[in-house]
Amino acid sequence: MRARVFVTLKPSVFDPQGTTVAEALHTLGFDAVKDVRQGKYFELDIDATTVEAARRLAAEAADKLLANPVIESYRIEVGTDVKETVR
Amino acid sequence: MRARVFVTLKPSVFDPQGTTVAEALHTLGFDAVKDVRQGKYFELDIDATTVEAARRLAAEAADKLLANPVIESYRIEVGTDVKETVR
Numbered sequence: 177m178r179a180r181v182f183v184t185l186k187p188s189v190f191d192p193q194g195t196t197v198a199e200a201l202h203t204l205g206f207d208a209v210k211d212v213r214q215g216k217y218f219e220l221d222i223d224a225t226t227v228e229a230a231r232r233l234a235a236e237a238a239d240k241l242l243a244n245p246v247i248e249s250y251r252i253e254v255g256t257d258v259k260e261t262v263r
Numbered sequence: 264m265r266a267r268v269f270v271t272l273k274p275s276v277f278d279p280q281g282t283t284v285a286e287a288l289h290t291l292g293f294d295a296v297k298d299v300r301q302g303k304y305f306e307l308d309i310d311a312t313t314v315e316a317a318r319r320l321a322a323e324a325a326d327k328l329l330a331n332p333v334i335e336s337y338r339i340e341v342g343t344d345v346k347e348t349v350r
Contacts, residue, residue: 218299
């Protein structure tokens with residue numbers, strides 16, 4: 177089963193990487209892009225029988241390794257399921 | 264309007280970062296995680312009136328700056344729209 181994990185800095189944390197990308201886009205003429213936040217994206221191929229089991233495993237992996245819970249939050253999407261886990 | 268851009272290495276391109284994450288997860292006991300691909304994730308806040316305009320602008324930004332089309336592919340999601348642009 178395929179789980180997608182999106183890790184982003186919490187809204188209160190300054191994102192210099194995103195700011196740099198936004199400035200580069202403005203230099204290229206993309207003035208309509210008002211703000212950019214950059215994050216990490218993981219596609220996990222999980223050996224699980226149910227969507228819930230895959231989601232639980234992905235959340236545990238995100239808590240332990242993929243995200244730094246002090247400054248980052250993450251979102252998980254599993255399979256074609258549109259329900260999301262936000263933390 | 265909010266556009267989300269996911270940039271990943273093309274399937275044919277070796278992903279050492281993803282492999283390292285997968286090995287770290289195995290060390291932590293996550294044996295059910297068979298494979299990991301890592302990518303970049305951008306949230307663009309775009310000043311556009313229609314979903315199509317926002318999608319077009321995000322695709323142009325991805326082509327010009329966010330992704331390296333030689334080795335990377337990207338996917339775009341705009342707003343609550345589930346239609347996706349894959350390239």
